Amino acid sequence: MWLICLLLRKMRKMREMNVLSESMLEAASHTPVLTKRGLSDVDKKIYDSVFNAVMNQRLPPGTKLTEAHFCELFNVSRTIVRKALQRLAYDHIVVIKPNHGATVASPTPQETREIFTARRGVEAAIMPLAIARASKAQIGVLRKLAKDEHAAFESGDRANWISLGGAFHIALAELAGNSVLKRFLNELVSRCSLIIALYELPGNVACSHDEHDRLIDVIASRNVEQAVKMMEQHLLAIEGKLNLNDEKEKINLAEILGLA
Template sequence: MTKLTSARRPTGRASAATPTETPPGKRGATAIDLRIHSAVVNAVMSHRLPPGTRLGEAEFCELYQVSRTTVRKALQRLAHDHIVSLRPNRGAVVASPTPQEARDIFAARRALEREIVPLVIRHMTPASLRRIRAALEAEEQARHGGDRAAWIRLGGEFHLLLAELAGNAVMQRFMVELVSRSSLIIALYENPGVPMCGNDEHDQLLALIEQGDAARATALIEHHLLEIEGRLHLGAAERKLSLAEALAGC
C-alpha cells in the first residue's frame, strides 16, 4: 500500500461538489470538515471508494492535517447522509446498500414521486419553470464535461427541486433521504464504463409539466426511475484503493 506520507495530499481544488459556503442544514460545520465531506462524496460517486472501504480517522488526520475531532464531525455528517456507516468500536466504512435495500429505496421513490409530479403541475409558476430549466442546464453541462460525480449529484438535485416545488414539506424531507441513498446506490452499482446518458427524460418531464399533463408526467417519472434501477449491477466487486489514493487531488 502506498504510504500516506508519500501520497499526494488533497489540494483543495474546487469541484462541482465542493461547497463554497455552509450549505443549508449544515450549520456549525467548518470549512475543513465540509471539505472532507465533499472529498469523500466525490470519491464515492466517482467509484474511487467502493462499498465496504474502511475510512480510518488517522489517515484523514494525516491527509488533511486536522484533529480527530474534525474528522469525526465529517464522518458523522457523511453517516447522516447515508454515505458511510459508523460501526461501534470499528470505525467508519463506505456504506454497502444491499440489493433489497436498493429495491426498497427505488420503490419508495416511485411511490413518492408519483404524488410529487401532479403537485408540481398544480403549483407551477413561470419562476418554478425557470428553476427547472436552470437545473437541467447544469446537469447537461456536467454530462458534457464528463464529470460523473457532479452529473449524479445534479440528477438527484433535479428530483429534489421537484419535491421543493411540490409545496409539501413532509414529502420534501422524505425525498432528501431517498435521493441521498439512491444517488449512492447509482454511483456504486451503475457500470462506470457506460457513457453517461443524456437527460432526455428530464427534458421530456419538463415539457409535460409545462403542458400540465399530470397523467403522462406521472407515468414518465415512474418509467424513468424504473429505467435507472434497471441499469444497476448490484454486488459487482471492485478493486479497493487506499484512502490516500482515492482522495488524491480532491
C-alpha cells in the same frame, strides 16, 4: 489450491479496504485559522467534503474513513470528525461498525431495490406538489438544469453528469416546497448515486437527458397523473439499467481469476 484461497482473500480485502487518499477529497483543508469564536462549522465541511466525494465517485464504496486522517486534514479534534461521520452514517452515506469505524456504504442489491421503491414513492408524492407550485420561472430553472446535464454528458464528464442528474430531481423537490419530502429525497438521491457507482453496467447511461426534458414538458402542461406515471417509468428505467444480480461478487471474483 491454497494460492487461490490466498488470492481470493486478498482480492476481497482489496475490494473492501479502499484507502482514503487526499486527492479524493478536493482540497478542503486550508483552514485559515480564522475561527474567531469557538463556533464549529468544520463538521459540516467534513460532511460536505465526504458527501461530495462520494457523489462524484471519487470515494468508492467500501473505502475506509479513518478518524485520525480527517483530524490531520482539517486540523480539528476527533470529536468533530466523529460528529461528521455519525451524521454521514445517519444518512447512510457511510456505515459505522462498532470498533471498526466508518467506511463508505456499499448497498446490497436488496437494499438497492428498497431504496428505488422508496424513491418512486417519494417522487410520486412530490410531483403533484411541484406541479401545483410550478411557475414559468421555475420551469425555466428546471430546463436550465436539464441543459447543463446535457452539456456535461456531451463533454464526457461522467461524474458531473450523474451529479446534475440528481440535481434535477432535487430541484423538483425544492419546488414542491415540502422540507420533509425534500430531505427524504436528498437521502435517496445520494444513495442512488452511490448505487449507480457500484452497479451501473459500463457504457450504460443512468438517466437519459431527453427523459428529463419530457418530464419538464408534462410538468409545464400541469398534467399531474401523466407526470407521476412518467416519473415512475423514468425511475424504473434507471433501476433497470443496473446490474443487480445478487451473485455479482462471485462472478467478478471468478472472472478476475480468469476462471470459468
